[in-house]
Amino acid sequence: FVAWAEAGSLPLGAEEAAAEPADEAEARQASALEAYREWLRDKYDRFVAALGSQLGAAAESPELRVLALDSLMLLASAEVRLARPGAACPYYAALGASRGALGAGMLAMASAKAALPSPLLERIARAHACKLDVGLHLP
Secondary structure, eight states: OHHHHHHTSOOOSSSOOOSSOHHHHHHHHHHHHHHHHHHHHHHHHHHHHHHHHHHHOTTSOHHHHHHHHHHHHHHHHHHHHHSSTTOSSOOGGGGGOTTSHHHHHHHHHHTOSSOOOHHHHHHIIIIIGGGSSGGGGOO
16 A cells, blocks of 8 residues: 555456556646636636626616626736736736636727616725726635
């Protein structure tokens, strides 16, 4: 048991059965991880796009549009903090990402067919405009 725990692999019999070389196993694992990252990024992009659609849709209630705005701003904050894990400081260039949450929110508001409702404008002024400098990376 001690040898198995230290090695981190479960022996299949008296001799270790190697089904494939380590390089092939690592390549398959890397490929699976890349496929998962692509899938996850696609889901994230769709979620950001859906929030942007709700934010810019005049047919949506002002309350729902405020929630969409808050969600996009929280996602933008997370993008800044988590774009480069382990970095010493936030990665502010993430705010300018073409597929980022901040860009999606700004585009949705700029391309809205109708004037933005006053609750949404008040929320921007009170809760978000004050954070558009160095404070955006704070939760």
